[in-house]
Amino acid sequence: xxxxxxxxxxxxxxxxxxxxxxxSIRVDCRMYKxxxxxxxxxxxxxxxxxxxxxxxxxxxxxxxxxILKDLDSGALEFDMTAEDIHMFVEAELxxxxxxxxxxxxxxxxxxxxxxxxxxxxxxxxADAVIALLKNLxxxxxxxxxxxxxxxxxxxxxxxxxxxxxxxxxxxxxxxMFLRDISRVRDAADRMNYSPLGSCALxxxxxxxxxxxxxxxxxxxxxxxxxxxxxxxxxxxVELANAIALIMTHLSRFSEEIILWSSWEFxxxxxxxxxxxxxxxxxQKKNPDIAELVRGKTGRVYGNLITxxxxxxxxxxxxxxxxxxxxxxxxxxxxxxxxCLSIFAPMLATATVIEANMKNAAAKGFINxxxxxxxxxxxxxxxxxxxxxxxxxVAYCIDEGAVLEELTLAEFKEFSDVFDExxxxxxxxxxxxxxxxxxxxxxVESVEKQIAxxxxxx
Ligand code: ARG
Numbered sequence: 001x002x003x004x005x006x007x008x009x010x011x012x013x014x015x016x017x018x019x020x021x022x023x024s025i026r027v028d029c030r031m032y033k034x035x036x037x038x039x040x041x042x043x044x045x046x047x048x049x050x051x052x053x054x055x056x057x058x059x060x061x062x063x064x065x066x067i068l069k070d071l072d073s074g075a076l077e078f079d080m081t082a083e084d085i086h087m088f089v090e091a092e093l094x095x096x097x098x099x100x101x102x103x104x105x106x107x108x109x110x111x112x113x114x115x116x117x118x119x120x121x122x123x124x125x126a127d128a129v130i131a132l133l134k135n136l137x138x139x140x141x142x143x144x145x146x147x148x149x150x151x152x153x154x155x156x157x158x159x160x161x162x163x164x165x166x167x168x169x170x171x172x173x174x175x176m177f178l179r180d181i182s183r184v185r186d187a188a189d190r191m192n193y194s195p196l197g198s199c200a201l202x203x204x205x206x207x208x209x210x211x212x213x214x215x216x217x218x219x220x221x222x223x224x225x226x227x228x229x230x231x232x233x234x235x236x237v238e239l240a241n242a243i244a245l246i247m248t249h250l251s252r253f254s255e256e257i258i259l260w261s262s263w264e265f266x267x268x269x270x271x272x273x274x275x276x277x278x279x280x281x282x283q284k285k286n287p288d289i290a291e292l293v294r295g296k297t298g299r300v301y302g303n304l305i306t307x308x309x310x311x312x313x314x315x316x317x318x319x320x321x322x323x324x325x326x327x328x329x330x331x332x333x334x335x336x337x338x339c340l341s342i343f344a345p346m347l348a349t350a351t352v353i354e355a356n357m358k359n360a361a362a363k364g365f366i367n368x369x370x371x372x373x374x375x376x377x378x379x380x381x382x383x384x385x386x387x388x389x390x391x392x393v394a395y396c397i398d399e400g401a402v403l404e405e406l407t408l409a410e411f412k413e414f415s416d417v418f419d420e421x422x423x424x425x426x427x428x429x430x431x432x433x434x435x436x437x438x439x440x441x442x443v444e445s446v447e448k449q450i451a452x453x454x455x456x457x
Contacts, residue, residue, distance in 0.1 A: 002079075005087060019081065027327045028085045029078045034120035035085050036068045038113065041216040042196060043104055051107060051206050056100045063097040064089070084323075085117070086110050107208050109200035111230040111318040116196045118326065120217065122239060125333045126188035132340035133181045133246070134457055137174050139344045141450050141457075143352075144170040148446045151432050152267065152357035153366055160364030163432040166267075166357060168441040171449045176249040178456060180242065187238035194219045195229030201317035202226055231317040233307065236329040240304040243332040247297040250339055254290035257350070261287045266356045271349035274342075289346050293339045300335050303328040358428075365393045367403055367426040374425040378417045388415050404428075 004014065014022070040061050047057030067089060070076035082088035087110075094101030144167035154164035194217060197203070197210035203226045210222045223229035260267035270287055278284035306328040310321055368389050375385035392414050396403055403426055411418035424430060436442035439449070 002081070002091065004083070005090070019083075022083065023081070024084045024323050024326065025078060025080055025082045025088060027330065028114075028117075029088070030330070031085055031117045031121045031326075032071050032078075032089065033068065034117040034124075035089055035113070036064050038116045038120060038196060038213075038217065039089065039104060040064050041213045042108055044216065045209055045213050046103075046106055048212065049207050049209055051208070052103050056103050059097050059100045060093065060104050063093045063101060066096065067092050084110070084114075086113050107199065107204045107206040108196065109198075109230070111200050112195045112198040112226075115198070115230050115232075116194060116217075118329075119191050119193075119195070119219075119235065122235065122329065122333075123188055123192060125337075126184050126191075126239065129184055129243070129246070129333065129336060129340070130181055132337060132344070133177050133184070136340055136344045136347075137177045137181075137453060138457060139348045140170050140174045140177070141453050143347065144168075144174070144446065145450055147352055147354075148443050148450070149433075150352065150354050150357060151361050151428060153361045153364060154441070160360070160366045162369055162435075163361045163366050163428055164441040165432060165443065165446055166352060166354075167443075167446045167450075171446060171453070173249065173253055174449075174453045177246070178453060180246045180249065183242040183245065184239065187235060187242050189220070190238065191235035192220045193223050194221070195223045195226075195232075198223060198226035198229030201230055227317045231314070231319075231322075233311055233322060233325050236325050237304070237307045237311070240300075240307050240329050240332045243336045244297075244300050244304045246336050247293075247300045247339065250336075250343055251294045251297040253343075254287075254294040257290040257347075258287045258294070261285075261290075265360070266353055267360070268353060269351045270346065271351070274346040274349060289342055293343055296335050296339060300332050303332045361428055361432075363402065365396065365403060367428065367431045368393050370426050370431045371403060371422070374422055375415060375417055380415070380417060 004010070043052070043057045043060045043064070046052040047054045067076060076092070079088055082091065090101065090104060093104060147170070148165055148167035150166040151163050152166050152169065153160040154162050154169070194210065194214035196213050197208045214222050223232070257268065257270070259265055261270055270285070274289050275285045276288040278286065307325060310324050314321055371389040371392060372382065372385040375388060376382045380388070392403060392406070392411070396406065404423065408418065408420060408422070411422055433442050436445050439445065
């Protein structure tokens with residue numbers, strides 16, 4: 001452990017367990033690019049404003065660029081006894097260029113420095129998640145296109161309800177993930193304001209130019225209140241929330257994939273590369289990937305609660321509690337990126353067993369609504385028609401038959417309105433492909449949804 005930069009006020013060295021407890025470098029070392037980028041912009045501004053000598057700024061910037069290069073290549077390793085990434089970089093700079101390095105921290109505090117670094121870092125992470133989401137949506141639309149006419153049962157209460165196409169079912173997820181993209185983008189945009197120059201909490205007496213730093217870092221502007229600049233972490237909560245919702249969507253999708261892969265459904269078969277076996281039961285092929293995605297959703301929800309709870313009791317401005325923000329929000333990003341990266345190819349490579357989907361759709365009386373609609377179109381009030389259809393279903397259950405197997409004579413026993421055209425009305429394909437209302441399950445409607453989603457991508 002090297003001497004602390006704040007050692008001046010202290011008579012004793014920090015206890016080494018306390019140093020460990022206090023240190024955040026294990027978690028925040030990943031922000032080194034943002035830290036160095038922010039410092040370079042800060043040094044350039046200091047020189048431009050005449051706060052430090054241009055030659056000093058030049059030496060500082062050159063030194064920082066060298067550190068960046070060496071960290072990128074692995075030539076320089078992080079000192080895990082350092083207090084945090086900010087202290088590490090500054091100490092290394094001073095080691096390299098001497099006392100000039102000590103001028104970098106003029107008109108800055110670690111409080112505004114860390115608030116900037118985390119924003120810059122999460123901005124990149126948000127872009128990465130958006131790219132992965134776009135890829136997933138494009139996998140979904142391709143699969144939906146392929147299966148825009150594949151009939152399956154649609155469910156409510158996990159009971160067969162009405163026939164739909166598999167493409168239609170998939171496109172529901174495309175809509176969810178599109179909203180996820182816009183949620184992440186919104187949160188990242190709101191975060192894209194620079195807190196640098198807030199200093200410890202109150203601003204500074206130096207003639208800084210905060211907007212110049214913000215512009216150099218490609219940010220939309222500055223945080224207008226210095227106390228808010230250093231003590232706000234709502235952007236981390238918003239991003240963690242957006243990620244929690246992505247995981248919710250992935251988890252529901254995973255649950256369906258797990259069900260569909262079972263022998264009870266067998267609607268799909270996952271590729272061998274995306275399944276695992278059992279150590280004892282030789283016949284098993286398990287959807288572990290989908291289960292893990294579903295399982296990891298819990299920790300991502302936990303991270304959101306960690307962040308909310310961490311913030312709720314904090315007086316303004318900076319408090320050390322806030323150091324805990326990074327582990328939580330980074331874990332959410334790591335987890336969702338991992339899940340999205342593996343979920344997309346798992347879906348892309350899954351085989352759809354169309355015959356089983358269709359067989360399941362042919363059972364379960366999922367055309368009972370269409371019987372009622374048929375009668376309604378012939379002038380019978382819907383409630384009455386609904387009752388007749390229900391009675392017919394009960395009759396079929398007793399007879400061990402499905403609606404399409406009844407004879408016209410049998411139909412007529414329940415209502416003399418029935419005619420030969422009832423068979424056309426309850427034909428499974430017709431029931432599916434004629435639901436061509438906007439957003440419905442008909443092929444042309446699914447095609448429209450696919451085109452619209454692709455245009456948005
Ligand atoms: N490692 C700290 C964090 O992540 C940096 C800010 C420290 N500021 C301070 N006043 N101790 O929050």
